[in-house]
Amino acid sequence: xxxxxxxxxxxxxxxxxxxxxxxxxxxxxxxxxxxxxxxxxxxxxxxxxxxxxxxxxxxxxxxxxxxxxxxxxxxxxxxxxxxxxxxxxxxxxxxxxxxxxxxxxxxxxxxxxxxxxxxxxxxxxxxxxxxxxxxxxxxxxxxxxxxxxxxxxxxxxxxxxxxxxxxxxxxxxxxxxxxxxxxxxxxxxxxxxxxxxxxxxxxxxxxxxxxxxxxxxxxxxxxxx
Amino acid sequence: xxxxxxxxxxxxxxxxxxxxxxxxxxxxxxxxxxxxxxxxxxxxxxxxxxxxxxxxxxxxxxxxxxxxxxxxxxxxxxxxxxxxxxxxxxxxxxxxxxxxxxxxxxxxxxxxxxxxxxxxxxxxxxxxxxxxxxxxxxxxxxxxxxxxxxxxxxxxxxxxxxxxxxxxxxxxxxxxxxxxxxxxxxxxxxxxxxxxxxxxxxxxxxxxxxxxxxxxxxxxxxxxxxxxxxxxxxxxxxxxxxxxxxxxxxxxxxxx
Ligand SMILES: Nc1ncnc2c1ncn2[C@@H]1O[C@H](COP(=O)(O)OP(=O)(O)OP(=O)(O)O)[C@@H](O)[C@H]1O
Ligand SMILES: [Mg+2]
Numbered sequence: 001x002x003x004x005x006x007x008x009x010x011x012x013x014x015x016x017x018x019x020x021x022x023x024x025x026x027x028x029x030x031x032x033x034x035x036x037x038x039x040x041x042x043x044x045x046x047x048x049x050x051x052x053x054x055x056x057x058x059x060x061x062x063x064x065x066x067x068x069x070x071x072x073x074x075x076x077x078x079x080x081x082x083x084x085x086x087x088x089x090x091x092x093x094x095x096x097x098x099x100x101x102x103x104x105x106x107x108x109x110x111x112x113x114x115x116x117x118x119x120x121x122x123x124x125x126x127x128x129x130x131x132x133x134x135x136x137x138x139x140x141x142x143x144x145x146x147x148x149x150x151x152x153x154x155x156x157x158x159x160x161x162x163x164x165x166x167x168x169x170x171x172x173x174x175x176x177x178x179x180x181x182x183x184x185x186x187x188x189x190x191x192x193x194x195x196x197x198x199x200x201x202x203x204x205x206x207x208x209x210x211x212x213x214x215x216x217x218x219x220x221x222x223x224x225x
Numbered sequence: 226x227x228x229x230x231x232x233x234x235x236x237x238x239x240x241x242x243x244x245x246x247x248x249x250x251x252x253x254x255x256x257x258x259x260x261x262x263x264x265x266x267x268x269x270x271x272x273x274x275x276x277x278x279x280x281x282x283x284x285x286x287x288x289x290x291x292x293x294x295x296x297x298x299x300x301x302x303x304x305x306x307x308x309x310x311x312x313x314x315x316x317x318x319x320x321x322x323x324x325x326x327x328x329x330x331x332x333x334x335x336x337x338x339x340x341x342x343x344x345x346x347x348x349x350x351x352x353x354x355x356x357x358x359x360x361x362x363x364x365x366x367x368x369x370x371x372x373x374x375x376x377x378x379x380x381x382x383x384x385x386x387x388x389x390x391x392x393x394x395x396x397x398x399x400x401x402x403x404x405x406x407x408x409x410x411x412x413x414x415x416x417x418x419x420x421x422x423x424x425x426x427x428x429x430x431x432x433x434x435x436x437x438x439x440x441x442x443x444x445x446x447x448x449x450x451x452x453x454x455x456x457x458x459x460x461x462x463x464x465x466x467x468x469x470x471x472x473x474x475x476x477x478x479x480x481x
Contacts, residue, residue: 218364
């Protein structure tokens with residue numbers, strides 16, 4: 001047991017660096033994914049014609065292809081077109097593209113679950129479509145989306161580990177390096193896994209806290225679909 | 226002849242191949258209360274939603290206060306500000322307190338400054354007897370209270386006419402009266418109103434005209450005393466007797 005602790009403390013600095021990189025990738029991918037995903041959801045819900053078609057196609061293609069393919073396209077594929085991106089931004093872009101499609105679907109689901117009557121009531125007092133969406137639909141949809149969004153967050157934190165395939169020094173990659181050096185895969189992977197679990201538990205707590213903070217008084221017990 | 230507030234002319238509306246409004250015409254005059262009754266699915270809600278262009282229609286015209294509304298030229302958001310609407314299931318904004326439900330239109334749509342919006346919103350809440358609940362959220366209010374806030378929300382926009390779509394039919398029987406009382410006082414204060422409702426007490430007391438609507442058109446129309454005492458058409462008679470039956474049924478329920 002003492003030996004295990006000693007081992008953990010010895011590899012902790014390296015794991016810590018990896019963890020920081022994983023968090024950096026997660027925050028970057030989730031934020032960028034949100035910035036892209038929310039407008040996509042709005043276009044898919046309220047848009048028409050070509051724009052809506054393009055957005056729908058984007059979402060389907062992204063959700064229908066493996067994340068590794070997307071990552072390699074950005075990191076190995078784009079340079080062939082003359083666009084060379086560093087490994088860390090490449091990882092963030094690939095993860096964000098992937099996340100944006102899923103977030104778009106979550107936002108869209110939340111928007112659709114706000115009842116039609118809410119929108120009609122906004123229009124009935126003279127709001128434009130944009131005002132009704134901004135002031136009536138979105139504030140409710142953004143609350144409804146918190147639980148599915150927090151799922152996406154959990155997935156994304158774990159999926160950042162595929163960035164080790166393009167040698168981004170995130171948590172999984174650091175673990176790999178330690179294993180090669182120490183030949184102690186079991187213990188190393190145990191500590192790597194535990195760090196993911198701890199971080200995700202903390203993040204989930206934060207999301208729960210936010211969800212409680214923004215909860216509409218009286219609404220949680222009898223929320224209608 | 227007085228000028229009508231709302232003039233509905235030859236409205237046609239169908240969903241797919243199903244005609245819902247069939248050459249519907251009606252003029253509503255200042256201070257008038259028109260109560261619309263009719264069987265389910267006959268197009269009463271559709272009619273109200275066409276009047277304020279929440280639902281587009283196939284042909285026909287709506288004139289508001291003497292002005293023809295042309296959806297391609299008239300700003301419909303501006304038209305809707307002048308037409309208050311109260312829904313069967315309230316549709317209060319779930320994420321806003323009673324106060325904000327009433328104030329939001331003033332602030333975001335009318336762009337009234339916050340101080341004035343506040344005092345006007347509080348006035349409207351007081352008018353419907355909901356001032357003391359101003360900080361409650363919709364989920365914390367009873368159905369009758371929600372509907373009163375919804376009426377205040379519409380009134381805050383200072384509309385020329387108010388449309389009510391079965392405002393009490395989603396309410397428990399014991400809550401109906403508080404909403405009808407507010408509507409009666411509005412009528413007494415001279416508000417022009419089109420009310421889809423089968424509350425006969427309201428119709429008798431507050432209506433100037435009853436419109437019996439059947440299959441998307443006016444089947445019969447008259448003052449409450451004329452229409453209730455002496456309906457000309459068999460359809461109207463049948464419908465009214467069915468309503469009477471329902472009214473008795475509800476009394477039995479609340480007695481028992
Ligand atoms: N969005 C819609 N799409 C298709 N059909 C519709 C739609 N809204 C209403 N209808 C149909 O139009 C007809 C009239 O509906 P409407 O709601 O206006 O009737 P109503 O007189 O208000 O009935 P109720 O007394 O039940 O409220 C009905 O046959 C209904 O099924
Ligand atoms: Mg109806």
